[in-house]
Amino acid sequence: MKGNEAIAHAAIRCGCDGYFGYPITPQSEVLETLAALKPWETTGMVVVQAESEVASINMLYGGGGTGKRVMTSSSSPGVALMQEGIAYMAGAEVPGLIVNVQRGGPGLGTIQPSQSDYNQATRGGGNGDYNVIVLAPNSVQEMADFVDLGFELAFKYRTPAMILSDGVIGQMMERVVLPPQKPRRTDEEILKECPWASNGMGLKQRGSHCITSLELDPAIMEQRNLHLQKKYAEIKQKEVRYETSFMDDAEYAIVAFGSASRIATKAVEMLREKGERVGLFRPITLWPFPEKEIEELATRVKGLLVVEINAGQMVYDVRLAAKGKAIVNHFGRLGGIVPDPDEIVDALMKVKSEAEKA
Amino acid sequence: MKHEIIISGFGGQGVLSMGKILAYAGLMEGKEVTWMPAYGPEQRGGTANVTVIVSDKPISSPILSSYDTAIVLNQPSLEKFQGKVKPGGDIIFDSFGIAEQPTRSDINTWCINAMETAAELKLMKCFNMFVLGGLLKLHPIVTIENVMKALRKSLPERHWDLLPMNEQAILKGMEIIKKV
Numbered sequence: 001m002k003g004n005e006a007i008a009h010a011a012i013r014c015g016c017d018g019y020f021g022y023p024i025t026p027q028s029e030v031l032e033t034l035a036a037l038k039p040w041e042t043t044g045m046v047v048v049q050a051e052s053e054v055a056s057i058n059m060l061y062g063g064g065g066t067g068k069r070v071m072t073s074s075s076s077p078g079v080a081l082m083q084e085g086i087a088y089m090a091g092a093e094v095p096g097l098i099v100n101v102q103r104g105g106p107g108l109g110t111i112q113p114s115q116s117d118y119n120q121a122t123r124g125g126g127n128g129d130y131n132v133i134v135l136a137p138n139s140v141q142e143m144a145d146f147v148d149l150g151f152e153l154a155f156k157y158r159t160p161a162m163i164l165s166d167g168v169i170g171q172m173m174e175r176v177v178l179p180p181q182k183p184r185r186t187d188e189e190i191l192k193e194c195p196w197a198s199n200g201m202g203l204k205q206r207g208s209h210c211i212t213s214l215e216l217d218p219a220i221m222e223q224r225n226l227h228l229q230k231k232y233a234e235i236k237q238k239e240v241r242y243e244t245s246f247m248d249d250a251e252y253a254i255v256a257f258g259s260a261s262r263i264a265t266k267a268v269e270m271l272r273e274k275g276e277r278v279g280l281f282r283p284i285t286l287w288p289f290p291e292k293e294i295e296e297l298a299t300r301v302k303g304l305l306v307v308e309i310n311a312g313q314m315v316y317d318v319r320l321a322a323k324g325k326a327i328v329n330h331f332g333r334l335g336g337i338v339p340d341p342d343e344i345v346d347a348l349m350k351v352k353s354e355a356e357k358a
Numbered sequence: 359m360k361h362e363i364i365i366s367g368f369g370g371q372g373v374l375s376m377g378k379i380l381a382y383a384g385l386m387e388g389k390e391v392t393w394m395p396a397y398g399p400e401q402r403g404g405t406a407n408v409t410v411i412v413s414d415k416p417i418s419s420p421i422l423s424s425y426d427t428a429i430v431l432n433q434p435s436l437e438k439f440q441g442k443v444k445p446g447g448d449i450i451f452d453s454f455g456i457a458e459q460p461t462r463s464d465i466n467t468w469c470i471n472a473m474e475t476a477a478e479l480k481l482m483k484c485f486n487m488f489v490l491g492g493l494l495k496l497h498p499i500v501t502i503e504n505v506m507k508a509l510r511k512s513l514p515e516r517h518w519d520l521l522p523m524n525e526q527a528i529l530k531g532m533e534i535i536k537k538v
Contacts, residue, residue, distance in 0.1 A: 026397060111398065172420050173381060173393035259421075266419030342423040 003137070003169040006144040006176050007073065007099055008033035011045070014148035015182040017068035018046040020059035022078060025111040026167035027101035030073045043184055053078040057085030057098075064089060064096035064160075065211045067194030069151050069185070073099035075167075076117050077108050079125075086160050087126025090228070091213025093196070095154035097147065098132070099163045101170035104336035112336025113167030115258060116310035121164045122287040122317070129225055131232050133161040133239065134286040136257040137169055140176045148179060155193060157235055164286060166309065168259035168338060241284035242293055246272060250279030252352060253297055254344070255318050256307040257283050264307045267344035278348060286314070291321040298322035303355040305348050307339065308332045327355050359389075359414045361499050362422055364439050366407035367431025367455070372486030375512065377408035380490060382508035383500035384412040394420035405434060412499050427497065429489060431455055450492055450535070459538065467538040468496065475534055476527070483520070484527035491531020502528060 001009070008030050011019060021031045031049060039045035050056040056072045063070035074082065079100040089096055102117050104110035124130045133153050135146045146163050154161040185193065191201050198209040215221040246268050247253065256264040261282040271278040281297055283290050294317075298304065304326050306315040315330040322328050331347035333339045363380070367373045374395050384391040394409045409425075411417050427448045430436040432455040443449050445464045453459075454473035472488035481488075494502065502525070509524055 167397070168394065168420065171395055171397050173378070174391060174417070174420070175385060263419040263421050266422070269418055338421055340421060340423040341419055 001140065001176055002029055002171060002173050003140045003143040003165065004029035004101065004171070005033045006140050006178070007147060007163070008037065009178050010144040010147035011071055012037060012039040012043055013179050013181045014151060015043070015069060015184040016045055016071055016147070016151070017184055018048070018059075018063045018070040019072065020048045020050050020056040020063070020070065021072050021074065022050050022053050022056055024053075024075045024078045026103055026113070026170050027073050027075045027099070029170070030099065030101075043181075045184065053081040054085065057082035057089075060096045060098070061085055061089050061092075061094055064094040065092070065197065066199040067190040067197030069097075069155075071097035071099065071147070071151075073101065075101050075103045075111075076105050076114070077103075079117065080120070083120070083126040085126075086132060087124065087128055087130060088213045089160045090124065090126075090130035090132060091128060091224075092211050093158040093228075094160070094211060095151075095158050096160050097150045097154055097163070098160060099165065102164065102166040104334070110336035111167070113171075113259060113309060113338055114334075114336055115164075115166055115260060115308050116313070116334070117164065118286065118308065118310060118313035121162055122289070130228060131159075131235075131287050133157070133159060133235060133288075134164050135161065135241075136164050136284060136286050138258050138261045138282065140169065140172065140174045143169060144176050144178055148182075153235075153239060157231055158196070159231070159235075164258065166259050167336075168262075236288040239285060240288045240290045240293070242290040243282045243284060245280045245282075247279035247281070247297075249277050251277040251301055252303050252305070252348060252355070253279045253281050253301050254305045254307055254348060255281045255283070255294070255314070257286060257314065260307045260309055260339070263339060263341055264344055266341040267307075267348065270341055270345050271348060276348070276352070283314075289317050289321070291317075294318055294321035295323060295325070298325035298328075301326055303327040303329070303351040305344075305351045306330045307344055307347070309338060310334065327351060327358065329354070359412075359499075360417075361412050361427065361497060362425050363410045363412075363427045363429065363493075364407060364422075364425045364442070365410065365429045365431075366405070366435035366439055367429075369404040369406040371406070371431050373406045373431065374408050376486035376490050377410045379505060379508045379512060380410050380412070380493075380500065382511050383504040386504040386507050387500055389414060389500075390417050392417050392420040405432075407435065407439075427493065429493060431489070433457055436460060448496055450489070450496070452489065468492065468535055469538050470531065470535045472531060472534070475530060479526075479530070481523055481527050484524050487524045487527035488531035488534070491528035492535035494528070495532040495535050
């Protein structure tokens with residue numbers, strides 16, 4: 001099935017309580033599949049086609065505030081519209097899952113695949129000092145697997161989580177094993193997992209809860225920010241995920257995430273056939289970013305090539321992490337054009353010739 | 359075994375669904391498959407293409423620079439993909455949509471008069487299955503039995519009465535493909 005369809009199936013199966021979304025290419029199959037599967041008749045999951053992306057994200061804020069597992073999905077221009085709501089959720093510590101099946105920008109851009117929302121996703125995207133947890137699937141299988149993982153992390157840390165995918169992974173079909181059906185949590189379970197939630201449960205014992213990102217006293221607001229920063233530091237320490245391949249004897253490495261990592265793997269296979277010792281490093285969490293691992297990698301190889309379907313965004317994180325210990329070049333295509341493996345092979349050979357000159 | 363295929367033509371010719379049925383049939387055989395459409399705003403009459411990979415091993419990239427087989431169902435597709443067939447590979451075209459035939463001598467060129475035959479047999483709806491039959495004659499990547507299973511999976515049950523004519527089209531396609 002398609003990556004977008006896998007997201008919808010996985011949402012139902014992981015016990016999601018509600019989906020709010022507005023159609024946009026290339027992710028419309030998420031809402032279409034949910035509408036076809038009618039989970040409100042089986043698990044009781046609510047599916048709403050909202051009037052806009054702004055409405056969707058605020059429904060997510062409301063649903064998450066009650067401790068429910070709620071999600072939305074969109075593509076780049078739609079996710080841009082959601083940024084205010086995501087910042088509110090981060091500020092008010094409301095968990096929720098946002099799926100971005102990216103397309104080319106800026107603005108309305110194109111409908112073809114892109115990874116040009118990397119900066120927006122990994123820097124928070126809205127106003128204020130915050131981050132969201134960003135997972136980057138590179139297969140239809142991971143589209144399915146990361147829905148439950150996204151919810152787990154979002155609730156563990158009371159923060160929004162994002163699946164940053166793109167038109168390649170959303171539209172392609174491949175083999176997928178769907179997770180078994182989990183029941184939706186009962187009210188008692190929600191009460192236990194989310195004692196902070198504002199859902200009218202246990203009102204007499206605990207008094208009322210107020211969920212807001214607003215605080216007019218800057219001294220209290222600073223404390224609240226410090227609390228967020230402490231939480232983010234813990235996430236950075238505990239939740240970094242990455243994958244490597246062909247790295248054992250590698251002299252050069254390609255760093256790529258999501259769909260670009262699939263194409264880069266093919267380039268690595270082609271380079272290996274030519275006798276080049278090239279490996280692949282794939283960040284799975286884009287925030288938290290695998291900084292230490294990239295630094296260690298930079299001490300082992302002569303050069304790194306960062307392949308992204310954008311003008312060069314993750315390359316800055318790689319350069320910061322590499323601390324000048326290896327050459328770090330970038331290769332990308334823009335505006336909805338996806339690089340092919342040949343182009344990546346050529347770009348890697350350029351890194352090699354630069355490293356040899358230096 | 360790994361076979362990398364591009365199927366390209368006009369929207370409405372069944373390019374994407376032919377790829378899907380091939381991919382499903384691959385899955386039925388326990389193989390790894392990817393199906394990657396070049397999606398766009400195009401509807402009937404626009405251009406459409408899909409990359410299908412069927413392999414015994416996990417597939418790295420769903421997007422390729424070159425292909426084992428290119429199936430081109432109109433002139434722009436032929437021009438676009440002729441140069442991307444691996445040396446020794448195959449190009450399959452339907453003469454109906456083609457004014458200038460493939461020119462490369464280092465690949466095998468095959469012609470299938472699928473459009474004409476489909477019209478003769480009044481099986482226009484199965485046009486893409488004639489072409490798939492032609493491909494399977496050259497490269498038996500999947501069995502016809504599994505293609506039929508795949509058709510059952512992708513056709514809603516109310517259209518299962520169309521299954522025999524699809525099978526007929528596949529078998530006929532295997533007969534009418536000719537080396538140029």
